[in-house]
Amino acid sequence: MSALxxxxxxxxxxxxxxxxSGRGILAPVGILGLLAALVLFAADxxxxxxxxxxxxxxxxxxxxxxxxxxxxTVLLFLFGMDYYAKVRENVAEHYALMVFSLVGGVLIxxxxxxxxxxxxxxxxxxxxxxxxxGKRDSFRSGEAAFKYFLQxxxxxxxxxxxxxxxxxxxASFDLAAIEAWSAVTANGGNMLxxxxxxxxxxxxxxxxxxxxxxxxxxxxYEGAPTLITAFMSTVVKTAAFAAFYRFIAxxxxxxxxxxxxxxxxxxxxxxxxIVALRQTQFKRLMAYSSIAHTGFLLLAFLGTDxxxxxxxxxxxxxYALATVGLFIxxxxxxxxxxxxxxxxxxxxxxxxxxxxxxxxxxxxxxLAGIPLTAGFVAKYRVFVLGIxxxxxxxTLFAVLMALVGxxxxxxxxREAFTPQDQESKELAVAPINWLVISLCGAGVVALGVWPxxxxx
Amino acid sequence: MEQGIITAIRTVPLDHYxxxxxxxxxxGVAGVVFRRNTIIILMCVELMLNSVNLLLTAFSAYHSDPRxxxxxxxxxxxxxxxxxxxxSILVMMKRNVDSVDVxxxxxxxx
Numbered sequence: 057m058s059a060l061x062x063x064x065x066x067x068x069x070x071x072x073x074x075x076x077s078g079r080g081i082l083a084p085v086g087i088l089g090l091l092a093a094l095v096l097f098a099a100d101x102x103x104x105x106x107x108x109x110x111x112x113x114x115x116x117x118x119x120x121x122x123x124x125x126x127x128x129t130v131l132l133f134l135f136g137m138d139y140y141a142k143v144r145e146n147v148a149e150h151y152a153l154m155v156f157s158l159v160g161g162v163l164i165x166x167x168x169x170x171x172x173x174x175x176x177x178x179x180x181x182x183x184x185x186x187x188x189x190g191k192r193d194s195f196r197s198g199e200a201a202f203k204y205f206l207q208x209x210x211x212x213x214x215x216x217x218x219x220x221x222x223x224x225x226x227a228s229f230d231l232a233a234i235e236a237w238s239a240v241t242a243n244g245g246n247m248l249x250x251x252x253x254x255x256x257x258x259x260x261x262x263x264x265x266x267x268x269x270x271x272x273x274x275x276x277y278e279g280a281p282t283l284i285t286a287f288m289s290t291v292v293k294t295a296a297f298a299a300f301y302r303f304i305a306x307x308x309x310x311x312x313x314x315x316x317x318x319x320x321x322x323x324x325x326x327x328x329x330i331v332a333l334r335q336t337q338f339k340r341l342m343a344y345s346s347i348a349h350t351g352f353l354l355l356a357f358l359g360t361d362x363x364x365x366x367x368x369x370x371x372x373x374x375y376a377l378a379t380v381g382l383f384i385x386x387x388x389x390x391x392x393x394x395x396x397x398x399x400x401x402x403x404x405x406x407x408x409x410x411x412x413x414x415x416x417x418x419x420x421x422x423l424a425g426i427p428l429t430a431g432f433v434a435k436y437r438v439f440v441l442g443i444x445x446x447x448x449x450x451t452l453f454a455v456l457m458a459l460v461g462x463x464x465x466x467x468x469x470r471e472a473f474t475p476q477d478q479e480s481k482e483l484a485v486a487p488i489n490w491l492v493i494s495l496c497g498a499g500v501v502a503l504g505v506w507p508x509x510x511x512x
Numbered sequence: 513m514e515q516g517i518i519t520a521i522r523t524v525p526l527d528h529y530x531x532x533x534x535x536x537x538x539x540g541v542a543g544v545v546f547r548r549n550t551i552i553i554l555m556c557v558e559l560m561l562n563s564v565n566l567l568l569t570a571f572s573a574y575h576s577d578p579r580x581x582x583x584x585x586x587x588x589x590x591x592x593x594x595x596x597x598x599x600s601i602l603v604m605m606k607r608n609v610d611s612v613d614v615x616x617x618x619x620x621x622x
Contacts, residue, residue, distance in 0.1 A: 171583050178590045185597050195608045199617045201601045206553060206614075209594055210544050213560035216587065217537055220564045223580055224530070224571040248530075 059096035059122070060107065060162060062089065067155035074148020083137040086151050090130045097122050110230075111169040117365055118166030120512040121298040124369070125161050128290045128376045129154065131492055132283060135384050138486040139283045150190060153183035154287060161295030165302070170219045170229040173299060177215065177263060180295060181208050184288065188280040200279025207262070207272040215259025221252030231306040238308045253313050260303065263296035266354060267323040270347050277343035278397075282390070285339060286383035289346050290376035297353055301368055305360055317358060318450060325351035325457040332464045338386050338399050341464060342379070345423060348461055349375055355454050356438045359445020366511050367437045373510050374430035374503050378419040381496025384489050385416045392481040399468050404476030408483045412490070413472045415497030422500035424465035425458055430503035430510075521573040529570035536563035550605070550612045554598055561591045 066089035073082055097119050104115045114122075133151065140147045160179030167173045185208060189201025223229055225248040226237040238249070262269040277285045309317070328348030335341040349371075356367050385405075386397070392408075393401035406413035422431035435458055442451035485493075503510050536559060543556030565584045572580035602612065609616045 171579075171586060174583075175586060175590070178594070182590075182593055182597055185601065189601055189604060192604060193608075196619060198601070198604050198608050199619060202550070202605050202617060205594075205598050205601050206544075206550075206557075209554075209557045209598065210541075210560075212590075212594075213537075213540065213557060213564070216561060216564040217567075220533075220567045220571065220580075223568065223583075227571075227575040227577060229579060229583065 059093045060159065062093050062096060063155060063159050063162065066090070066093070067152045067159070070148055070152040070155060074146075074152070079140065079143075079147045082148055082151050083133050083140075086155065087130055087133050089155075090126050090133065094123065094126050094130075097126065106168075107166075108172070111172040112163060112166045113168045114166050116512055117298075117302070118162075120369055121165040121294065121372075122162045124294055124373050124376065125158060125165070125291050128294070128380060129158050129287075131380050131495070132287055132291075134488055134492050135286070135380070135387075136283055138489050139387065141486075146190075146192075150187065150283075153187050157181075157183040157187070157287070158291060161291055164295055164299035167299065167302065168231050170222065170231070170234075173303065174212075174216060174219060176299065177259075177296075178212065180292060181212070181263075184208075184284070184292065187284045187287070188276055190281045190284055194279075196279040197281065198279075200276045203279075204272055204276045211259050211262035211269065214255045214262075218252045218255030218257070218259060221248050222256065223252075225249035225252060231303075235306050235308065250310060250312060253307070253310070254316065256303070257313065257316070260296065260300045261320060264293060264300060264350050264353070265347050266320050266350050267327045267347065268320075270324070270327070270350075273347060274340045274343040277346070278337060278339045282339070282383055282387050285342075286380055289342065289379050289383075293346065293350075294372045294376055297368060297372055301357065301360075301365065304357060305364070314358070317354065318447070321351055321354040321358065321450060322453060324348070324354060325454055329457045329461045332461070335464070336399060337397050338401075338468070339397055341399065341468070342382065345461070345464070346379075348457065349423075351457070352435060352438050352454060355442045355447070355450060358442060358447050358450065361441070361445060363437075363441060367434075367441050369512050370430075370503075370507065370510050371434040371438060374422060374434050374500060377496050377499045377503070378422045378431065381419045381493050381500075382416060382423075384493050384496075385412060385419075388412070388483055388485060388489065392483050394481075399471055402468060402471040403474050405472040405483070407475060409485060412483065412485060412493060415493050416472060417469050418497045418500055420465045420469050422504065424462040426462070428501065428504050430500045430507070433504055433507045518573050518576065521570065526570060526574050529567065533563045533567035533570075536560075536566070548613050548615055550602055550614055553614065554595065554602070557598075558591060558595065561587055 070082060070086055073085060104113060106113045157180050160176050163172060163176030167176055185201055185205040188204045189198050191197035225246050226234045228234060265273040324347060328344050328351055332341055332344035335344055353371060356364055389401045390397055422429035425431040425435040439451050439455060540556045540560035544553050547553055565587055568580040568584050606612055
């Protein structure tokens with residue numbers, strides 16, 4: 057697949073550009089490269105191409121998710137033009153590492169072999185450990201990097217142990233061979249296989265920040281630079297979910313594992329939404345909101361049928377759109393408030409810039425799942441899927457939690473539309489940021505009204 | 513794979529390899545959870561990965577299948593990359609707080 061090669065080369069090119077020329081052309085070159093990769097992904101749409109001797113297969117599923125990953129990265133690079141405008145050093149490395157991480161994301165969307173799953177997850181994660189510590193002299197950024205690294209390495213240990221045990225039981229890393237094996241064997245009885253599945257799912261659950269493997273997420277979201285936080289909660293989350301689904305769709309899950317997934321879903325929904333209620337820092341709020349959304353997405357995993365990929369795709373795409381926009385709004389407000397990240401900084405946003413406030417409101421409403429926005433359609437589809445597959449009580453609980461969730465999004469909206477007590481600094485909106493925010497804000501409404509636009 | 517080595521590996525029952533790997537893995541996990549010195553925690557993570565390597569090699573010999581051994585090489589590679597990044601982050605942290613104690617990492621809370 058030439059797109060994969062192109063992306064890898066793009067990362068190296070960006071690194072060299074950082075050595076030899078100005079910072080100004082980094083983002084444009086990166087965006088051009090990403091757009092070229094986009095064209096290559098879309099070029100032979102319904103063709104299935106295999107790579108690395110069958111370790112990776114680019115089918116429609118993989119192509120669709122790769123497209124979303126690349127598009128979101130383009131949006132983030134556009135934001136990066138402004139975000140890195142005042143940064144003096146290591147800008148090229150930031151862009152290059154994001155591209156490398158993206159390559160890992162593309163790989164885990166398309167793996168057919170557990171070896172590739174592991175390698176893809178590591179290629180996705182290792183650049184992120186560095187990126188989370190992107191502000192070298194900031195203690196919080198360093199702490200985020202270290203926590204992420206430590207817990208990430210710990211989780212990959214579990215993932216690896218799981219993969220090794222699955223291999224021990226089935227004598228193959230190939231997903232098709234494992235499926236064939238589990239079809240002929242009564243797999244529920246095989247201890248090695250069962251334990252392997254548990255550990256592998258734990259490793260994957262860490263990547264998507266499902267309870268009880270979520271501890272890294274609030275701290276890392278808060279400490280990492282905002283652009284990287286946005287990258288983690290969109291590109292990385294999308295890729296991890298694509299990989300998660302690819303894994304469980306290809307393996308007949310034994311009953312015990314399915315029960316574990318149900319319990320994980322319930323806890324994720326509960327903890328994400330309830331703890332988010334008492335957050336005052338916007339980034340932590342977004343972290344818990346991200347955990348809550350993980351819960352809704354896990355609900356779509358419970359009983360998988362033919363519709364699940366579509367539901368996941370739509371949910372992740374619209375979630376990424378709203379999240380990118382909100383993190384840009386946060387950066388703008390944070391600058392005006394001299395680095396504060398409390399949700400108070402949004403106070404008076406409507407007075408200062410009505411359009412930005414309205415766009416932010418649309419994105420927050422989409423995350424909350426209010427009708428006419430994309431988030432509503434996404435949640436609705438997940439609930440329909442849950443009920444259709446017989447998980448009625450779990451779905452009811454999810455609906456209840458979705459109602460709770462509306463509260464903390466509305467809280468932020470209320471801040472934005474409350475007039476300010478004293479005059480504060482003017483909101484400086486660069487044209488490029490304005491463009492991306494408008495795109496995201498319009499996007500969540502457009503996709504909510506015409507949900508058919510975004511499907512596999 | 514050399515036939516002699518396979519026979520040598522197979523003189524020990526597979527269960528013993530599995531148990532040994534689990535033991536090493538658990539030691540690694542316990543180290544990550546209970547030790548406070550970050551360098552030792554890094555070593556324990558390595559121990560976890562290496563216990564998986566041992567397990568894969570044993571399975572590979574018992575299944576007469578070289579693919580798991582190739583995977584072991586990949587794991588070593590990834591472990592090396594991971595430790596490189598980890599140690600750099602450690603150096604950064606040492607510069608910031610002049611300590612390698614994980615309890616120093618407590619400013620992000622809420």
